[in-house]
Amino acid sequence: MTVTATxxxxxxxxxxxxxxxxxxxxxxxxxxxxxxxxxxxxxxxxPLFSERAQGSRFWDVDGNEYLDxxxxxxxxxxxxxxxxxxxxxxxxxxxxxVVTIPSATMVDLAELLVDTVASADxxxxxxNGGDTTTLAVMTARAATRRKKVVFVKGYxxxxxxxxxxxxxxxxxxxxxxxxLMVPWNDLAALEALFREHRGEIAAFISTPYMHGDFVDNExxxxxxxxxxxxxxxxxxxxxxxxxxxxxxRLDLAGSDHHYGIEAxxxxxxxxxxxxxxxxxxxxxxxxxxxxxxxxYTGSYxxxxxxxxxxxxxxxxxxxxxxxxxxxxxxxxLTSGLVEAAAxxxxxxxxxxxxxxxxxxxxxxxxxxxxxxxxxxxxxxxxWFTSHHNHFLNTSLTDADLARTLEIADEAFAVVAAG
Amino acid sequence: MLTDTDPRVLAHINLFAVLGAxxxxxxxxxxxxxxxxxxxxxTVVRLRVRGMAETPLLFTDGAITAGGAGKRxxxxxxxxxxxxxxxxxxxxxxxxxxxxxxxRFLTRVFAPMTDLLGRYLKPSDEDLADPAFRATSxxxxxxxxxxxxxxxxxxxxxGRFSAAHIPxxxxxxxxxxxxxxxxxxxxHALTFDPAPASxxxxxxxxxxxxxxxxxxxxxxxSALACLSDGRLAMRxxxxxxxxxxxxxxxxxxxxxx
Numbered sequence: 001m002t003v004t005a006t007x008x009x010x011x012x013x014x015x016x017x018x019x020x021x022x023x024x025x026x027x028x029x030x031x032x033x034x035x036x037x038x039x040x041x042x043x044x045x046x047p048l049f050s051e052r053a054q055g056s057r058f059w060d061v062d063g064n065e066y067l068d069x070x071x072x073x074x075x076x077x078x079x080x081x082x083x084x085x086x087x088x089x090x091x092x093x094x095x096x097x098v099v100t101i102p103s104a105t106m107v108d109l110a111e112l113l114v115d116t117v118a119s120a121d122x123x124x125x126x127x128n129g130g131d132t133t134t135l136a137v138m139t140a141r142a143a144t145r146r147k148k149v150v151f152v153k154g155y156x157x158x159x160x161x162x163x164x165x166x167x168x169x170x171x172x173x174x175x176x177x178x179x180l181m182v183p184w185n186d187l188a189a190l191e192a193l194f195r196e197h198r199g200e201i202a203a204f205i206s207t208p209y210m211h212g213d214f215v216d217n218e219x220x221x222x223x224x225x226x227x228x229x230x231x232x233x234x235x236x237x238x239x240x241x242x243x244x245x246x247x248x249r250l251d252l253a254g255s256d257h258h259y260g261i262e263a264x265x266x267x268x269x270x271x272x273x274x275x276x277x278x279x280x281x282x283x284x285x286x287x288x289x290x291x292x293x294x295x296y297t298g299s300y301x302x303x304x305x306x307x308x309x310x311x312x313x314x315x316x317x318x319x320x321x322x323x324x325x326x327x328x329x330x331x332x333l334t335s336g337l338v339e340a341a342a343x344x345x346x347x348x349x350x351x352x353x354x355x356x357x358x359x360x361x362x363x364x365x366x367x368x369x370x371x372x373x374x375x376x377x378x379x380x381x382x383w384f385t386s387h388h389n390h391f392l393n394t395s396l397t398d399a400d401l402a403r404t405l406e407i408a409d410e411a412f413a414v415v416a417a418g
Numbered sequence: 419m420l421t422d423t424d425p426r427v428l429a430h431i432n433l434f435a436v437l438g439a440x441x442x443x444x445x446x447x448x449x450x451x452x453x454x455x456x457x458x459x460x461t462v463v464r465l466r467v468r469g470m471a472e473t474p475l476l477f478t479d480g481a482i483t484a485g486g487a488g489k490r491x492x493x494x495x496x497x498x499x500x501x502x503x504x505x506x507x508x509x510x511x512x513x514x515x516x517x518x519x520x521x522r523f524l525t526r527v528f529a530p531m532t533d534l535l536g537r538y539l540k541p542s543d544e545d546l547a548d549p550a551f552r553a554t555s556x557x558x559x560x561x562x563x564x565x566x567x568x569x570x571x572x573x574x575x576x577g578r579f580s581a582a583h584i585p586x587x588x589x590x591x592x593x594x595x596x597x598x599x600x601x602x603x604x605x606h607a608l609t610f611d612p613a614p615a616s617x618x619x620x621x622x623x624x625x626x627x628x629x630x631x632x633x634x635x636x637x638x639x640s641a642l643a644c645l646s647d648g649r650l651a652m653r654x655x656x657x658x659x660x661x662x663x664x665x666x667x668x669x670x671x672x673x674x675x
Contacts, residue, residue: 018647027642036645039656043648167580167664171419214657365587366620366654387656 008379013061014048021048032073039387045375053080055395058383066383067404071391074270077248078316079395085274085312092308103304109311113282116314118253119262120282124291126301129244129269130158132281133205135296136265137162139283140203140238143290147178148197150204150237154184154212157205157242184210184218187227194235204232205240208255209353211389214367216360217352220259229261238287244269244279249326249355249392252317254282271317276309317394323355326392330354333392333401340409344416346373358389361415369415376411420576420671426469427574428672429499432506433465433473435565435610436539436673440475442561442612443535444482446554453530454480461490461523465512467502477527492516492524508536556632557597560625563635564591564599564610566669567662571608576668580661581606587620589658594627601662608665621654623662637674641666 021028029048031037040046047060056079059065071077078085096103110123126132137149149162157163161175180197182189194201206228210218232239241256241263248271251258256266264287269279277300283291334350334357341348346369347362361370367386374386382404384390444450457479465473476486494512496502504510514524537545539562541555570577571584581603589601600611600619625631630649633639641663644650652659 022643022647027640028646030642034646036642041653041656042651043646165579167419167576167661167668169419169667173420214655366618367656368618368654371653 008376009047009060009062009064009381011044011047011060011062011064017061018048039371039385041371041386042375045379047378055079055081056393056397056400064381066378066381067400067407068383069390069392069404070383070385070388071393072275073388074245074391075273075275076391076393077271077322078274078313078320079393080275082274082313082316082395084316085276085309088312089276089305089309092305095304097305098300098303102302103307105304105307105311106302109280109307112311112314113268113280116252116318117266117268117282118257119264119266119284120254121285122283122288122291124281124283125307126279126281126296127277127298128158128279129242129267130160130163131298131301132244132267132269132279133157133163133240133242134160135281135291135294136238136240136242136267136283137203137205138294138296139265139281139287139291140240142294143238143287144202144236146200146202148180148201149178150180150182150190150193150201152184152206152210153181154210154215155206156212158244185221185224187224187231190228191231194231194237198235201235201237203238203240204228205242207242208246208250208259211245211352211356211358213387216349217356217358217389219353225256225259225261232264238264240264241266243267245389246353246356247271248314248317249323250353251323252314258323272313273306273310274313276306276313277303278306278310320394322394325394326355327353329392329396329401330357332398333357333404334359336401336405337408340405341412343409344412346412346416352389355392356389359384373408373411373415376414377408380407380410382407382411420668423671424574425503426499427570427577429467429470429502430569430573431566431669431672432502433467433470434569435562436506436535437465437473437475437532438484438565439539439558439562440531440535441482441484442558443531443538444480446557447534447538448550448554449534450531451480453527453534454478454482456526457523459489460486461492461520461527462487463524463528464491464493465496465502466493467496468498470499470502477523482531490516490520490523492520492528494524552632553628556628556635557593559635560591560593560597560628560631561599561612563666563669563673564601565612566673567665568601568608568610570668570672571665574668577665578606580664580668581608584608584658584661585620585655587655587658588615588617589662590615590619590622590624592622592624593631594625597628603658619654621656621658622652623659624651624653626650637670 018028035043049061050058051061052059058068113123114120161171164171243255243266246255247268254266256263265283331354338348349360349362350357352358371386374384377384457477461477463475476483493515496512538555538558545551571581584603586604591599598615602609626649634641
């Protein structure tokens with residue numbers, strides 16, 4: 001099961017596949033799962049293609065094994081190839097998947113979401129997190145007949161033009177002309193912005209806590225979300241919670257519920273189907289007719305297999321009380337990592353919620369040391385990232401954590417040696 | 419992404435990054451020595467553009483340096499940033515304010531040097547076939563591009579937006595083991611520094627060699643593809659690199675074909 005920690009991996013077949021990819025795919029692997037956006041630093045320390053996955057592990061095309069703390073950037077919440085979820089998907093696939101009219105399985109899942117998510121009176125399905133954040137903003141604009149949207153600095157809500165910035169290629173100034181920014185956790189700034197643009201703001205969109213890249217993640221201050229809710233109500237602004245990343249790991253009733261409020265709209269994707277392709281926007285009764293009035297659909301948005309997989313996933317997460325498990329696992333892991341770093345004279349900072357911990361070696365201000373440590377971990381079989389929060393899945397065992405700490409300790413030793 | 423460009427920003431690029439590369443041209447282009455041999459005494463050329471800071475360049479036998487005082491002065495007067503841009507494009511002439519000897523200097527030294535710079539920055543296919551020329555061309559192109567990043571970061575609307583996301587620190591731009599340029603970020607303003615590194619940069623962008631640098635900057639190769647296969651590497655605080663890359667893209671809007 002385990003590999004020798006002292007033998008760094010090599011990636012011959014990954015490189016061969018990447019050379020093929022570069023001939024037929026722009027940048028070889030575009031996007032966040034590629035070496036550029038994925039921050040493979042140095043590039044040579046990382047594999048590029050996976051071959052199979054099971055539970056908390058995947059194996060690359062060279063046969064190297066990884067304990068995976070990115071979980072496909074979030075979807076893997078129960079373990080890769082979870083037998084219960086896969087069996088539900090297979091049963092549905094044997095019946096039908098993409099057909100001219102939808103399967104009633106869609107209704108089953110919508111009922112489950114409305115029963116499970118505290119703020120949900122309805123559910124609307126799509127495929128990616130960005131589908132739902134875009135739908136949420138369109139809904140807010142249609143409901144309020146206002147243009148502006150308030151974001152928290154350092155935000156990420158997908159890749160649609162309205163979520164990008166003035167200096168991004170392919171994005172027009174007009175696409176982002178109505179975007180306003182406030183600092184995270186700053187109720188005074190939010191109130192001032194709402195007053196300055198009274199009657200112009202359609203929505204406030206935010207993740208449940210600040211889990212931005214390259215920076216220590218920040219939880220909401222005491223009373224922050226209650227204050228946001230109050231201000232949105234006072235100004236008639238739709239409160240959108242982007243729970244795409246944190247959803248199903250903090251609180252099965254929604255991260256808005258976890259932090260003590262009810263959002264008007266809440267966006268889910270990633271962990272909702274344990275890897276089966278699905279996203280959902282849930283919302284309050286008052287916005288039901290507005291959503292219904294929008295022109296918004298896609299070829300695969302009502303495929304039945306992911307609906308069945310999602311029902312199985314959510315049911316299993318409830319049975320396991322997954323959020324409690326993630327808190328325990330995440331706290332044990334990050335505490336162990338911090339202690340291991342200290343043993344080598346290094347200062348590791350773990351931030352954010354334990355279920356989605358972010359790591360940073362704080363011994364220099366450039367992240368270069370941290371990038372070296374992450375690379376040494378990956379080359380020894382633990383998949384961490386240097387730029388992004390991590391994700392846990394319920395198939396992780398205490399033995400997995402122990403093995404992770406062994407490898408991390410060896411990587412700290414390499415880094416500490418200079 | 420802004421779809422238009424600002425003539426005033428282009429003038430800053432032309433004055434401080436393009437013409438600002440004349441010292442590097444004198445240091446690295448083998449043809450420069452013969453032209454500079456015609457400098458009979460230290461001469462300062464002052465580029466005076468209405469609405470912009472005056473830029474003096476000191477020409478001596480064998481070298482060009484920024485600033486300084488010379489025994490002879492030649493002032494090149496440009497009515498506006500647009501006039502400067504037209505001059506750099508070869509579509510207008512500056513108004514020289516100097517004596518007869520100064521005029522001789524301008525025609526025998528200054529103009530041939532700027533022509534030589536143009537040849538290295540917009541090389542013909544024939545010139546690029548010569549490996550030594552190609553290497554010098556890439557080196558000067560890199561110098562101009564990174565110097566232009568600072569100008570765009572400080573004067574262009576999109577550039578300022580990107581620079582607003584850059585924290586304080588040094589950003590290194592490296593080519594192989596031998597070439598290192600720097601951008602200093604402070605309070606979201608950038609300063610170009612062609613001097614060798616004195617301390618580790620907070621973030622660095624490293625081209626494998628001059629061919630890769632030349633290909634990326636000329637648009638013959640994608641920076642993203644080069645990052646993906648290791649011809650181009652980044653390290654350190656990546657948001658600094660990310661935003662410099664966005665400014666570099668914007669530089670391309672001004673200097674691209």
